[in-house]
Amino acid sequence: xxxxxxxxxxxxxxxxxxxxxxxxxxxxxxxxxxxxxxxxxxxxxxxxxxxxxxxxxxxxxxxxxxxxxxxxxxxxxxxxxxxxxxxxxxxxxxxxxxxxxxxxxxxxxxxxxxxxxxxxxxxxxxxxxxxxxxxxxxxxxxxxxxxxxxxxxxxxxxxxxxxxxxxxxxxxxxxxxxxxxxxxxxxxxxxxxxxxxxxxxxxxxxxxxxxxxxxxxxxxxxxxxxxxxxxxxxxxxxxxxxxxxxxxxxxxxxxxxxxxxxxxxxxxxxxxxxxxxxxxxxxxxxxxxxxxxxxxxxxxxxxxxxxxxxxxxxxxxxxxxxxxxxxxxxxxxxxxxxxxxxxxxxxxxxxxxxxxxxxxxxxxxxxxxxxxxxxxxxxxxxxxxxxxxxxxxxxxxxxxxxxxxxxxxxxxxxxxxxxxxxxxxxxxxxxxxxxxx
Amino acid sequence: xxxxxxxxxxxxxxxxxxxxxxxxxxxxxxxxxxxxxxxxxxxxxxxxxxxxxxxxxxxxxxxxxxxxxxxxxxxxxxxxxxxxxxxxxxxxxxxxxxxxxxxxxxxxxxxxxxxxxxxxxxxxxxxxxxxxxxxxxxxxxxxxxxxxxxxxxxxxxxxxxxxxxxxxxxxxxxxxxxxxxxxxxxxxxxxxxxxxxxxxxxxxxxxxxxxxxxxxxxxxxxxxxxxxxxxxxxxxxxxxxxxxxxxxxxxxxxxxxxxxxxxxxxxxxxxxxxxxxxxxxxxxxxxxxxxxxxxxxxxxxxxxxxxxxxxxxxxxxxxxxxxxxxxxxxx
Ligand SMILES: [Zn+2]
Ligand SMILES: [Zn+2]
Ligand SMILES: [Zn+2]
Ligand SMILES: [Zn+2]
Ligand SMILES: [Zn+2]
Ligand SMILES: [Zn+2]
Numbered sequence: 083x084x085x086x087x088x089x090x091x092x093x094x095x096x097x098x099x100x101x102x103x104x105x106x107x108x109x110x111x112x113x114x115x116x117x118x119x120x121x122x123x124x125x126x127x128x129x130x131x132x133x134x135x136x137x138x139x140x141x142x143x144x145x146x147x148x149x150x151x152x153x154x155x156x157x158x159x160x161x162x163x164x165x166x167x168x169x170x171x172x173x174x175x176x177x178x179x180x181x182x183x184x185x186x187x188x189x190x191x192x193x194x195x196x197x198x199x200x201x202x203x204x205x206x207x208x209x210x211x212x213x214x215x216x217x218x219x220x221x222x223x224x225x226x227x228x229x230x231x232x233x234x235x236x237x238x239x240x241x242x243x244x245x246x247x248x249x250x251x252x253x254x255x256x257x258x259x260x261x262x263x264x265x266x267x268x269x270x271x272x273x274x275x276x277x278x279x280x281x282x283x284x285x286x287x288x289x290x291x292x293x294x295x296x297x298x299x300x301x302x303x304x305x306x307x308x309x310x311x312x313x314x315x316x317x318x319x320x321x322x323x324x325x326x327x328x329x330x331x332x333x334x335x336x337x338x339x340x341x342x343x344x345x346x347x348x349x350x351x352x353x354x355x356x357x358x359x360x361x362x363x364x365x366x367x368x369x370x371x372x373x374x375x376x377x378x379x380x381x382x383x384x385x386x387x388x389x390x391x392x393x394x395x396x397x398x399x400x401x402x403x404x405x406x407x408x409x410x411x412x413x414x415x416x417x418x419x420x421x422x423x424x425x426x427x428x429x430x431x432x433x434x435x436x437x438x439x440x441x442x443x444x445x446x447x448x449x450x451x452x453x454x455x456x457x458x459x460x461x462x463x464x465x466x467x468x469x470x471x472x473x474x475x476x477x478x479x480x481x482x483x484x485x486x487x488x489x490x491x492x493x494x495x496x497x498x499x500x501x502x503x504x505x506x507x508x509x510x511x512x513x514x515x516x517x518x519x
Numbered sequence: 520x521x522x523x524x525x526x527x528x529x530x531x532x533x534x535x536x537x538x539x540x541x542x543x544x545x546x547x548x549x550x551x552x553x554x555x556x557x558x559x560x561x562x563x564x565x566x567x568x569x570x571x572x573x574x575x576x577x578x579x580x581x582x583x584x585x586x587x588x589x590x591x592x593x594x595x596x597x598x599x600x601x602x603x604x605x606x607x608x609x610x611x612x613x614x615x616x617x618x619x620x621x622x623x624x625x626x627x628x629x630x631x632x633x634x635x636x637x638x639x640x641x642x643x644x645x646x647x648x649x650x651x652x653x654x655x656x657x658x659x660x661x662x663x664x665x666x667x668x669x670x671x672x673x674x675x676x677x678x679x680x681x682x683x684x685x686x687x688x689x690x691x692x693x694x695x696x697x698x699x700x701x702x703x704x705x706x707x708x709x710x711x712x713x714x715x716x717x718x719x720x721x722x723x724x725x726x727x728x729x730x731x732x733x734x735x736x737x738x739x740x741x742x743x744x745x746x747x748x749x750x751x752x753x754x755x756x757x758x759x760x761x762x763x764x765x766x767x768x769x770x771x772x773x774x775x776x777x778x779x780x781x782x783x784x785x786x787x788x789x790x791x792x793x794x795x796x797x798x799x800x801x802x803x804x805x806x807x808x809x810x811x812x813x814x815x816x817x818x819x820x821x822x823x824x825x826x827x828x829x830x831x832x833x834x835x836x837x838x839x840x841x842x843x844x845x846x847x848x849x850x
Contacts (some may be wrong), residue, residue: 142757176785219788376785377794377805379813382778385724385765406767427780432769433725435788438691442787443690450819464651468596506653510698511646513691518588518643 094368113258177220177356178238178286179213180270181206185228186261188291188320194343198290198319199257201343205350206248206288212354214242218434219419223273224248225266229259230295232269242417261289263325264296264303271303271312283312286353289326300325307333313357317349325479356438379428380407380435383418396423406431442514448490448504450483460489465497466507490518527575528750529655529672531648532566532679534591535583535711537639538631540681544736551736553711561740562679563620566592567613568748577672579651580620581644584627585636588643590612591623592616593651598623639682642691648676649698656702675705675728677747680719681712686777689770692718701728705751709733717740717766717777724765727751731760744799772800782813 150405183206189199203469210222222245224236235255236248249255264278267285274283285307294300307314317324322339330337336353340346383406394404395428396413399422405414413424418431453475463470475486490504492496495516499507507514536555545554570576577594591600596798603618605611652674676699699706699722706727708719715732723730731746733739746759768779771792781790784798784805797804 126630224754340649376809377798377813378785379780379785379816380783380790381780382767382769385767386760387765389761389763409768431767432790433693433696433721433767435769435783435790436690437697438788440694442789463596464650467654468590468593468598468645468651469654479726502654502657503650505644506650509650510653511693512698513642513646515588515643515646515650518640518646518688519691 083194118151143188165307177282177284178221178223179220179286180225180238180273180289181210182225182227182232182266182270182285183235183255184261184288184290184319185226185255185257186259186291187257188261189257191290191320194319194340194346199255200252201346202288202290202319203249203252203255207246208347209350209354210245210249211242212351214245216354216437217356218437219430223270225270225273226255227263227266228257229260230262230265232262232266234269234273238273241417260293260295261291262296263287263294263296263329264300265290267300267303267307267314267329271307271310274312275310283310285312285314287314287316287326288319288350289323290315292320292323294323294325304329304332315353317346319346356441378428381422381429382432383407383409383415385431386414405461407518443512445512445514446493447507447508448492448499450485451487451489451491451498452485454487461498464500464503466499466503468501469500470502471498525670526750526752527573527577529579529652530569531579531581531674531676532562533581533583533641533644533648533676534562534624534679534769535639535641535681536628537583537585537636537682538628539636540712544681545600549736553736553739558711558739559621559624561743563617565741565748566616566620568744570616572748573670575672577655578616579648580616581648582627583622583639583641583644585631585639587627588640588647589623590647590651590753591703591794592619595655638685641678641680641685641694642688645676645692645695649695649702649704652676652702652704654805659682673750673752674702674753675707677709678719678722679709679711680716683713684716684718684777686770686775687776689718692722696722707747708733709747711736711739715766717768720765721767729754729759729761736812757786 101127135464191198194201221238221240226233226235239245250431270285312333313335314329314333316330316337318326318339327337338349342347386405388404390403392401393414394401395405395416397415405416406416406418408422408427408429410427411425413422415422418429421428472488488501489498497516529654541555546551566578569578580592582589582591599619599622603614606614645745656671705728706722706726708723708730710732713779720730729746731742733742749757768777769790771778771781772789773791778792781792782794783790784803786803787801789798789800796810
């Protein structure tokens with residue numbers, strides 16, 4: 083699959099060139115999607131092609147084996163890792179997001195199956211669950227665009243269950259009328275106006291329409307959003323609209339047009355990881371969120387099992403067994419994270435914080451071992467999983483970043499690892515089995 | 520395929536083999552002294568029981584030695600140079616496990632430098648166990664998908680711990696826990712000697728495993744067979760003992776102290792045990808005002824006294840103290 087860089091619709095490719103580090107790795111993947119998308123454009127309806135899509139991404143070689151494409155995918159992943167900055171990067175951890183769902187008539191289109199609306203709702207639920215997993219201290223509010231108005235669907239909440247509940251009732255969200263971008267954005271802005279300065283403010287719009295019916299000048303709303311450092315990201319389900327592109331460009335957000343179900347999900351889930359803090363990259367004038375840093379006092383509680391003696395909780399005065407004890411005043415609260423109702427201490431469960439630590443201390447990329455000449459004593463099996471290494475180097479085209487011997491060496495402990503472990507260690511475990519850190 | 524309980528299971532056992540801790544454990548001054556020899560014979564009986572439970576069951580054993588972790592046994596690998604001679608009185612698979620594990624343990628123990636003893640490489644052993652599970656559960660490219668999906672065993676990890684918490688391994692242990700969650704691996708912990716470890720308690724809790732503090736150390740084998748032999752799918756009906764309280768404390772990044780109230784950088788969530796002017800992880804400078812405010816609010820060593828109850832809007836008698844002693848696990 084060759085790189086066609088003249089893709090007519092670039093997604094995030096024409097991003098601000100100053101946004102280094104962030105764009106680089108991703109940009110290498112873009113052209114592929116651009117191609118898949120153009121293919122999609124040739125067909126009248128996405129659903130006609132939805133069964134063939136998955137074959138587009140993987141291709142057999144002359145002998146009919148998939149090995150080549152799989153290795154290619156892995157090489158791509160490896161190169162992306164090598165490009166990523168090795169030092170710790172600043173990420174926004176305390177995030178506030180308002181999810182704006184298009185609930186207008188155009189969402190009943192069936193080009194995404196079963197309908198745009200059903201698919202958007204399903205992905206939105208998956209997005210919320212994943213988002214809270216990676217942004218444990220964040221909050222999400224939900225706003226709908228229906229009948230020319232902005233509708234508050236779910237209040238800002240840090241509890242995934244609350245947000246999911248607001249998205250669970252399909253009947254209540256039944257699409258109707260025209261959407262209004264301005265009304266919805268104004269409402270989202272109102273939801274976030276009270277927030278402390280050290281948190282990010284983001285708006286994510288899932289937009290199915292090609293029109294917006296606004297009461298005033300939406301460019302004024304855009305100006306205000308830039309001023310209050312609200313980042314607007316938009317995923318369009320129909321086609322690109324100039325105002326949508328402008329909203330996301332000027333506020334430092336992302337814009338993308340979903341071409342099919344899988345692409346829609348990709349675009350959505352790209353917004354899950356905490357964004358790199360852009361303070362050092364962009365000037366304050368460009369309006370990206372750069373809240374001042376702060377040191378917060380937090381307490382790590384003790385969890386009581388459901389077999390302990392029942393007692394009243396400090397938050398609801400309910401009689402129950404399980405709960406969390408505030409480490410400062412020993413009051414019992416029902417759920418974390420929360421502020422202690424008695425002493426005001428912010429109580430979080432430490433595993434919540436720990437979920438983001440692999441961003442801070444990434445494992446050094448392993449070096450692909452090109453030949454075994456340099457070391458006489460080399461292990462015969464992977465140091466982590468004991469899978470034996472191939473004795474002879476594989477013949478065939480040597481791809482950059484791929485070891486012909488299937489060996490990848492840790493620069494610190496000098497142990498050799500197999501391809502699968504290399505991927506697993508860097509993408510999942512975030513800890514080198516040889517160094518133990 | 521009938522019930523889930525019918526699936527084979529893969530058990531990865533991580534044995535903490537710190538010479539110092541085992542020496543202390545064998546001292547006669549302990550209520551129930553347990554020597555490493557007696558421990559090994561009980562653990563081998565347990566491993567044999569696991570293999571015997573189901574023909575398809577697989578096993579991997581990892582040793583955490585001072586500063587080094589080693590794979591001691593794996594069902595798919597031959598790790599000894601010569602297979603043990605056949606013996607009419609023993610079942611060959613049992614014999615294979617027993618000789619491989621003991622041989623490799625003694626070989627490693629012999630190479631240990633008696634001078635200084637670095638802490639045990641529990642993290643290395645844990646990540647290796649996860650890599651191995653990833654290897655055997657991942658449908659490999661060569662085998663067809665249909666075949667792979669039915670025969671993949673249910674994976675779990677059992678950690679037999681004798682060392683105290685190593686606070687410098689807080690982050691790697693947490694990372695290992697999250698990857699275990701992703702792979703749907705249950706982590707069980709049996710604390711054989713020494714104080715409770717906060718991190719392993721969290722590991723068991725977050726992966727739905729059991730954390731058991733061995734009180735009667737003379738009954739190790741019974742604990743192992745009753746609590747850790749049945750796979751998690753069967754334990755629902757067995758009422759296996761679960762842990763009582765879970766301590767959610769974390770280790771600070773600056774001194775590696777285990778803290779219950781910490782100061783957290785809002786940018787990267789690094790934890791510090793006292794207010795610091797600059798975050799050592801992400802180099803963020805904190806405003807002076809916030810520092811002064813936090814310094815004044817800094818928790819004194821003595822526990823802060825709770826405010827009088829009368830100040831509460833809904834003045835209810837607080838019975839927090841009563842909850843502090845857990846009741847026996849009756850449900
Ligand atoms: Zn409550
Ligand atoms: Zn409190
Ligand atoms: Zn490996
Ligand atoms: Zn290493
Ligand atoms: Zn400290
Ligand atoms: Zn920091």
